[in-house]
Amino acid sequence: xxxxxDWAANVIIALFCLLVLWLLLQVTTYASxxxxxxxxxxxxxxxxxxxxxxxxxxxxxxxxxxxxxxKQVSIRRLPGWREAERGDVLVFNFPYPDSRRDSLYMDVxxxxxxxxxxxxxxxxxxxxxHYYIKGMSEPLGYVKGQDKLHEMLRFESPEALKTLGVKxxxxxxxxxxxxxxVVLPCKGIELQMNCRxxxxxxxxxxxxxxxxxxxxxxxxxxxxxxxxxxxxxxxxYYFMAGDNAAHSNDSRYWGLVPExxxxxxxxxxxxxxxxxxxxxxxxxxxxxxx
Numbered sequence: 297x298x299x300x301x302d303w304a305a306n307v308i309i310a311l312f313c314l315l316v317l318w319l320l321l322q323v324t325t326y327a328s329x330x331x332x333x334x335x336x337x338x339x340x341x342x343x344x345x346x347x348x349x350x351x352x353x354x355x356x357x358x359x360x361x362x363x364x365x366x367k368q369v370s371i372r373r374l375p376g377w378r379e380a381e382r383g384d385v386l387v388f389n390f391p392y393p394d395s396r397r398d399s400l401y402m403d404v405x406x407x408x409x410x411x412x413x414x415x416x417x418x419x420x421x422x423x424x425x426h427y428y429i430k431g432m433s434e435p436l437g438y439v440k441g442q443d444k445l446h447e448m449l450r451f452e453s454p455e456a457l458k459t460l461g462v463k464x465x466x467x468x469x470x471x472x473x474x475x476x477x478v479v480l481p482c483k484g485i486e487l488q489m490n491c492r493x494x495x496x497x498x499x500x501x502x503x504x505x506x507x508x509x510x511x512x513x514x515x516x517x518x519x520x521x522x523x524x525x526x527x528x529x530x531x532x533y534y535f536m537a538g539d540n541a542a543h544s545n546d547s548r549y550w551g552l553v554p555e556x557x558x559x560x561x562x563x564x565x566x567x568x569x570x571x572x573x574x575x576x577x578x579x580x581x582x583x584x585x586x
Contacts, residue, residue, distance in 0.1 A: 416482030
């Protein structure tokens with residue numbers, strides 16, 4: 297009996313160590329996510345399983361139980377190799393899962409995968425459905441998808457666009473073809489709180505401060521019961537967009553993503569299944585994401 301008890305104890309200890317190791321790898325190293333839709337086509341297609349590298353930006357540490365209870369959580373990031381770059385395909389917790397909430401909220405069970413178009417501190421605008429950053433001439437994102445969207449917006453009627461599944465309502469600022477310049481807040485930047493900025497950044501400010509940002513009929517902003525002329529941001533934010541520009545629910549519609557909500561950089565497709573047939577797509581396995 298003693299041998300059986302010792303054997304059982306050793307098995308339990310080994311299983312516990314494996315569990316701890318698995319949890320550490322999940323937090324600090326890699327994770328896997330399934331792509332549910334075609335918003336990133338042709339780079340990613342529905343049924344792809346992407347490998348997310350957490351070493352690049354550093355893994356996140358937060359109270360998972362509080363997050364599961366729909367509470368706001370404090371997130372710390374472990375040291376990483378580098379910060380996110382324009383063009384990275386990022387996996388992140390969706391920050392706007394409930395439009396009734398007054399500020400951002402991290403849904404720990406809802407993940408999006410999009411391409412990073414603009415970084416904290418960038419000034420971004422959309423012209424002819426294409427993304428432009430002030431001071432840069434390089435193309436941003438998947439240009440062919442933006443070309444296709446621009447042509448659709450030029451030649452298709454609103455009714456035809458709706459039939460084609462192009463969502464044109466509820467755009468965050470401007471429309472799909474045009475968005476005036478928007479500054480992406482970064483830690484330490486101070487922006488004037490005019491009427492437009494108060495509207496654009498209201499949820500970010502309320503998330504950072506835990507206070508309501510109020511506006512009067514003249515467009516004046518108030519925080520902590522006092523007039524707010526300018527606000528210094530405490531966090532970094534990113535603009536995310538799908539490569540399938542005509543069929544992607546992204547930052548054009550709901551706004552910016554806090555750095556804390558980014559899980560990591562999607563680097564490879566480790567597995568791919570056809571959702572209709574369940575068959576493996578062998579030509580996509582271990583394909584590098586670019």
